[in-house]
Amino acid sequence: MGQTLIDKLWAEHAVADLGDGATLLYIDRIFLHERTGSVALKGLEAAGHAVRHPEQVFCTMDHIVDTTPGRTDDTRMPGGREFITSTRASAIAAGIHLFDLGDDRQGIVHVVSPEQGIALPGVTLVCPDSHTCTIGGLGALAWGIGSTEGEHALATKTLAVRKPRNMRIRFEGQLQPGVYAKDLVLHLISRYGASGGTGYAIEFAGPVIRALPIEARLTLCNMAVEFGAWTGIVAPDETTFDYVRGRPFAPGPEIWDQAIAHWRTLGSDADAVFDREIEIDCTTLGPHITWGTSPQHGGSLGDAVPDPAAEPDLNRRQSMQRALEYMGLTPGTRLEGLPISAAFIGSCTNSRLSDLREAARLLRGHKVADGVKAICVPGSSQVKKAAEAEGIDKVFRDAGFEWRESGCSMCFYAGGESFGLEERVVSSTNRNFENRQGPRTRTHLASPATVVASAIAGGLADARKLQGS
Amino acid sequence: MEKFTCLTAIAAPLLRINIDTDAIIPSREMKRVSKVGLSEGLFAGWRYQSPGSRAENPDFILNREPYRRAQILLSGLNFGCGSSREHAVWALHEWGIRAIIAPSFGSIFQGNCVRNGIVPVILDNAIVETLAQKIEADPEHFRLTVDLRNCTVATPDGQSWTFSIPDADREMLLEGLDSIAVTLKRDAEILAFAERDRIRRPWIYLPERG
Numbered sequence: 001m002g003q004t005l006i007d008k009l010w011a012e013h014a015v016a017d018l019g020d021g022a023t024l025l026y027i028d029r030i031f032l033h034e035r036t037g038s039v040a041l042k043g044l045e046a047a048g049h050a051v052r053h054p055e056q057v058f059c060t061m062d063h064i065v066d067t068t069p070g071r072t073d074d075t076r077m078p079g080g081r082e083f084i085t086s087t088r089a090s091a092i093a094a095g096i097h098l099f100d101l102g103d104d105r106q107g108i109v110h111v112v113s114p115e116q117g118i119a120l121p122g123v124t125l126v127c128p129d130s131h132t133c134t135i136g137g138l139g140a141l142a143w144g145i146g147s148t149e150g151e152h153a154l155a156t157k158t159l160a161v162r163k164p165r166n167m168r169i170r171f172e173g174q175l176q177p178g179v180y181a182k183d184l185v186l187h188l189i190s191r192y193g194a195s196g197g198t199g200y201a202i203e204f205a206g207p208v209i210r211a212l213p214i215e216a217r218l219t220l221c222n223m224a225v226e227f228g229a230w231t232g233i234v235a236p237d238e239t240t241f242d243y244v245r246g247r248p249f250a251p252g253p254e255i256w257d258q259a260i261a262h263w264r265t266l267g268s269d270a271d272a273v274f275d276r277e278i279e280i281d282c283t284t285l286g287p288h289i290t291w292g293t294s295p296q297h298g299g300s301l302g303d304a305v306p307d308p309a310a311e312p313d314l315n316r317r318q319s320m321q322r323a324l325e326y327m328g329l330t331p332g333t334r335l336e337g338l339p340i341s342a343a344f345i346g347s348c349t350n351s352r353l354s355d356l357r358e359a360a361r362l363l364r365g366h367k368v369a370d371g372v373k374a375i376c377v378p379g380s381s382q383v384k385k386a387a388e389a390e391g392i393d394k395v396f397r398d399a400g401f402e403w404r405e406s407g408c409s410m411c412f413y414a415g416g417e418s419f420g421l422e423e424r425v426v427s428s429t430n431r432n433f434e435n436r437q438g439p440r441t442r443t444h445l446a447s448p449a450t451v452v453a454s455a456i457a458g459g460l461a462d463a464r465k466l467q468g469s
Numbered sequence: 470m471e472k473f474t475c476l477t478a479i480a481a482p483l484l485r486i487n488i489d490t491d492a493i494i495p496s497r498e499m500k501r502v503s504k505v506g507l508s509e510g511l512f513a514g515w516r517y518q519s520p521g522s523r524a525e526n527p528d529f530i531l532n533r534e535p536y537r538r539a540q541i542l543l544s545g546l547n548f549g550c551g552s553s554r555e556h557a558v559w560a561l562h563e564w565g566i567r568a569i570i571a572p573s574f575g576s577i578f579q580g581n582c583v584r585n586g587i588v589p590v591i592l593d594n595a596i597v598e599t600l601a602q603k604i605e606a607d608p609e610h611f612r613l614t615v616d617l618r619n620c621t622v623a624t625p626d627g628q629s630w631t632f633s634i635p636d637a638d639r640e641m642l643l644e645g646l647d648s649i650a651v652t653l654k655r656d657a658e659i660l661a662f663a664e665r666d667r668i669r670r671p672w673i674y675l676p677e678r679g
Contacts, residue, residue: 015662016655020636024655026662028673036554038502049649055675079500086502095678123673130553130577146555146581147504148648156652158659162635194487195547198573228547230576251672259672294487315486315545315594322485415497431551433491439520 002269004166005235006201009141009266013124015158022162027153028123029056032096033109034087035063036128040150041090049155050094057096057154058118059087062108064414065101067377067404073101076416094154105248107380107406110134110348114218115382117247121236121263126153131348131430132231133224137217138244139236139266144225164230165275167200168268171208173283178464180358181216182350182428182447184208185223186288188280190298197229200276203268204234208282214243215352222349223430226295235267287462289335290432290445292323297432299335301450301462307331326434327442328422335460340444342373342425343455344437346404347411350428350448351379356387359448360395362463368400369458373419375402377409401455413438426454471586472645476567477614478540481530482601488544489551490578494560496552497521507556508563531564535609543601544571546594549578558585568615570597570622583638584648588617590632600624617643 003011016024032040037059044051051057064080065071073084084101091098099105105116110131113119121139126132128150135142145153153159171184189196202224209217217234224232234240241260244250251259290298291305297320299306308320308331324330329338345351345359356378368374376396378384384406387393393403410417411429418438419425425443428451432443444460453463497520498510509523516532518524525532531539542561548571549557558581561569568588582589592600603624604611614623617639623629641648652659667674 016658018637022635022637024652024658026659026666035499039504039555042502043504047649055678056673077497082502097678120672122670128553128555130551144553144577146553146558146577146584148555148584149580152649152652155649156656156659157663158652160637160648160652162637194550195573198547198576225551228550228573228575249675255672259670262670294489296487315484319486412491412496414499431489431491433489433551435495435514435520436491439514 001273002271004268004272004274005203005233005266006141006166009122009124010163012122013141018160022160024158025124025161027126027157027159029058029118029125030150030153031109031113031118031125031127032057032059032150033063033129034061034083036147037150038083038087038090040128040147040154041094042086043147044151044154045090047151049151051096051154052157054095058099058113059091059096060099060106060109060112061087061101062407065407067407067409069405071101071405077414080416104381104385107382108348108351108408110218110222111352111379111383114138114214115247115380117244117250120244120250121240122266126159130225131222133229134218134222134348136221136224136231136233137214139234139240139263141231141233143231164201165199167197167202167276167278168274169202169204169278169280170206171204171280171282172206173208173281174211175208175282175285178449179285179287180447180449181212181219183285183288184282185220186290186295186298186445187285189223189227189295190288192227192278194226194294194296195228197224197227200229202229202232204232209234210237213354214239215354218352219349223295226430236263287447287450289450289460291327291329291335292320293326293432293434294319294323295432295445297323298445301335301460303335305329305331305333305335336462337459339424339459340372340426340454341423342419343368343451344375344410344425344427344429345448345451346375346377346379346409347429348379349430351377351383353383353386355428355448356383356392359452360392362449362452362466363399364395366399366456368455372455372458374400374455375404375410377404378406380406410437412436413441426451426460470584470645470647473567473586473588473617473642475614475616475618476540477612478567479535479538479608480541480543480604480613481536481539482543482604483530484543484545484598484601486545487547487550490549490554490557490575491551493549493557494554499554499556504559505563507560511560511564540565540567541613541615542566542569543597544569546572548574550575553577555581558582558587562587570600572597583641586642586645588615588642590615590622592622592630592632596630
């Protein structure tokens with residue numbers, strides 16, 4: 001019987017079989033950030049362990065740092081300074097790579113690791129951050145861990161992991177213009193639930209995936225965790241190899257041929273058997289958006305707010321009722337046109353150059369509606385620099401968006417900036433949980449295109465209907 | 470790590486699905502680079518009357534007697550989904566929770582529980598709901614017993630259900646093992662693996678930093 005891509009990567013990194021389905025896996029790359037990495041480094045120091053192979057460990061500042069221009073170690077988040085200075089001191093003491101404030105490699109961890117060629121096809125990469133699954137978009141086996149597991153990986157270069165079951169999701173047909181990877185994954189989660197992928201490693205496949213550029217594959221895999229999956233992955237192909245070539249930490253010319261020959265073996269065999277397969281026809285798929293407080297509370301932008309009374313499952317019904325109360329919505333209300341007070345483009349989901357280019361293309365010549373606070377936060381210092389070289393910053397600024405320094409920013413509220421009580425935000429981020437973007441803030445997740453169109457309209461809007469785009 | 474063998478305790482039913490780690494401990498409550506001092510922020514968004522305040526919301530289950538003394542939590546599908554923040558588990562543990570019973574867990578959260586002495590018990594939703602009903606009728610006396618030696622959950626009326634937990638997780642909890650020490654017993658295997666791998670995948674091994 002053939003092997004799946006996950007099976008192959010598992011076998012390739014297996015140091016020892018621990019029995020009962022668990023394996024000691026070799027970890028190729030470890031990434032840390034100042035939110036959860038600092039506590040892991042401190043814990044390791046306290047236990048008297050050294051970081052094994054610090055040259056394969058990386059750390060960035062993204063979660064706590066301010067994204068306002070002229071930022072320093074002081075933060076709007078109370079106590080933020082300690083996270084930054086403590087992480088810096090521990091990272092320097094441990095001898096790991098540090099992309100500090102002011103370093104032009106600084107940025108959101110899952111934007112930086114592909115950008116710098118730290119994430120590669122076939123590597124195992126872990127980070128104490130749930131969105132590490134993003135990196136599956138490059139064909140890496142990458143997953144989020146806790147801080148204690150982080151300490152284990154740092155000290156031993158391994159993790160003991162139970163092998164998840166294999167799922168393949170095939171996206172068939174082709175995406176219509178104005179429909180993006182974000183819409184795909186929001187559709188998947190709204191249809192199968194926020195725990196639809198629990199216990200699985202998921203390979204995303206099919207013609208729609210093969211046609212996606214790398215940055216879109218990263219967006220798709222980013223939200224595998226919102227689907228409950230252990231991780232998501234896309235088999236590497238020529239698109240991947242073209243993306244990786246020449247990046248700072250990628251294999252150099254002297255070993256490129258050897259690397260690429262190996263990477264070409266990384267795909268599921270034709271006769272590989274998956275524990276579960278799902279097929280989704282993308283031909284009729286339109287822009288998607290969430291209306292509730294779980295990523296599963298979503299649907300087509302053209303739909304109305306659903307009626308919990310029509311939901312047969314009691315638990316789901318109660319969850320919907322609670323969500324509608326929090327969101328200030330009543331069943332039957334059209335989502336399109338729902339007034340918003342803020343629009344946010346950023347986060348490890350949708351803050352890469354292609355996201356900002358597409359948003360700027362739609363935004364050019366338009367203004368943000370009165371009363372809408374609009375913010376764009378590039379995912380990394382490199383993305384910001386590249387966008388500015390193309391004049392994208394000017395498009396955003398001219399339209400009335402704030403243009404920020406890179407970081408996680410207002411994807412979550414940490415006691416600093418918030419969108420405000422009961423304010424409605426359309427956001428290119430990944431979580432619409434209660435209080436996520438601020439106390440009682442109401443978040444609608446969508447693609448950057450939908451965020452831009454909504455910012456212009458002053459209410460949730462379909463970018464395909466935008467005049468002059 | 471603290472060992473867990475068997476516990477009979479008051480159980481608090483919080484039967485919502487998809488309770489995320491942002492709800493268990495909001496980011497704004499993670500104020501220090503520390504694993505302690507987090508219990509005050511546990512369920513802060515629900516437990517207190519308004520954001521930032523410490524005035525208790527009397528309706529929230531963990532603010533009510535006898536649930537204030539609960540050591541077992543019952544919840545709905547996908548408990549602990551979302552952020553990897555281990556602070557959620559540190560906060561629950563510091564507050565006093567030692568076992569959580571739910572139909573399923575967020576994957577990272579489940580791993581974090583095991584590494585901090587909290588038993589993640591998976592039982593069917595129908596069982597969790599039945600238990601919750603009986604607990605709510607008499608929470609002081611209808612105490613649950615989680616026995617990790619036999620992998621059972623038992624009730625005072627003589628009923629019992631078995632649950633499954635990976636062997637390694639069970640052993641780690643029963644023995645209170647230090648996982649790094651356990652793995653380093655295999656150090657020779659790890660080093661041998663890296664030696665072989667370095668030839669097969671040389672691009673993985675970046676130059677040492679001077």
